[in-house]
Amino acid sequence: MTSKLRGAILVALALSWMQSAGGRLNAQPATEFYKGRTLTLLVSVPPGGGYDVLSRAVGRHIGRHIPGNPQIVVQNMPGAGGVVATNFLANIAAKDGTVIACLSNNTPFEPLFGNKEARYDAAKLNWIGSPGSEIGIFGVWHTSPVARWQDARTREVTSAITGVTSGHNLYTRVLAETLGLKLKAIAGYPGQNEIYLAMERGEVDGTAYILLNSLPAARPSWIAEKKIKLLLQYGFAKHPSIPDVPFAPDLVANEEDRLFMQATFGPLTVGRPFGAPPEVPRERIETLRSAFAATMKDAQFLAEAMVLKIDVAEPLSGVQLQKVIADANAAPPKVAARVRALFGR
DSSP states (O other): OOHHHHHHHHHHHHHHHHHHHHHHHHHSOHHHHTTTOEEEEEESSOTTSHHHHHHHHHHHHGGGGSTTOOEEEEEEOOOGGGHHHHHHHHHTSOTTSSEEEEOOTTGGGTTTTTOTTOOSOGGGSEEEEESOOOOEEEEEETTSSOOSGGGGGTSOEEEEOSOTTSHHHHHHHHHHHHHOOOEEEEOOOOSHHHHHHHHHHTSSSEEEEEETTTHHHHOTTTTTTTOEEEEEEESSSOOTTOTTSOBGGGTOSSHHHHHHHHHTTHHHHHOSOEEEOTTOOHHHHHHHHHHHHHHTTOHHHHHHHHHHTOOOSSOEEHHHHHHHHHHHTTOOHHHHHHHHHHTTO
8 A cells, every 4th residue: 555545545534533523513412512611702892892791791691591501701802893703703613502792783784785894694694692672872972062963964073983894884874864964984993982982082072873772881870960962863663761862763854765774773673683603503503592592581690780781671582683684684685785885885
């Protein structure tokens, strides 16, 4: 037997063993698989913001609801408005159920929005759940001369954003286009915490993208002490806690603009979505979905959520998220084209 033939046989045997071992690992029941393992929970934003607070709280409790009680390690992976983490989840992360992520809510819709950096099919990711839908807020610091949303029609307002692919930029441009607001996007902020610091320092007037559910966790005193002016709210419905803040869809001039505005609200619908890579064994996805749902009802988690001011009143299941995201990414070409035009795509 020649050395070349011997080498080829050894390679074939090694590949066969690896495939067999991988098959056995993927076939291993979830009740056995997670025992003694570590589950990594990625967060697509820097530390300090509402997403990070939520993710770390979930990480402290979800392990109790997964058979085998794996250790949970939270790891921040910011960049490109959440696209870096989503690309990693879709293309690089282990597809065995040991990696999940809390993703920026714009990321499931970036392919629809024409973002070429989004190298994934959001409908093929495995969605696990969300603590609930979000309400977006256009707000400015209390020292800003802008007192009402109408003032932004005649006076330029600087709106901090994290990047061109972020929800900050999306809603800055949506509000500007549909309501005629003179919003000037100021880029370069790594995350929401840095945007809040910029508002406090007077570097910007405010931002067109504040999530009402996460603001109390990141800045508990802002609303109560009137440090921020809430100029507009937007989403699929007004939030009962701020009834006097104008609802943006009620203010658009024509039906086409209203439908366009609603089409951009997919990220708000999914709230702060948790997902897993594609091709993870179905039983493990069901296990993770069940664990997330149980965490949202867990008395210890809910007690901590109340202290941290995390709103989990109406969580969404993984099945619900999967449908919302699949439906949105199948939007009519005319709707997608107008959204893409916002970014020059």
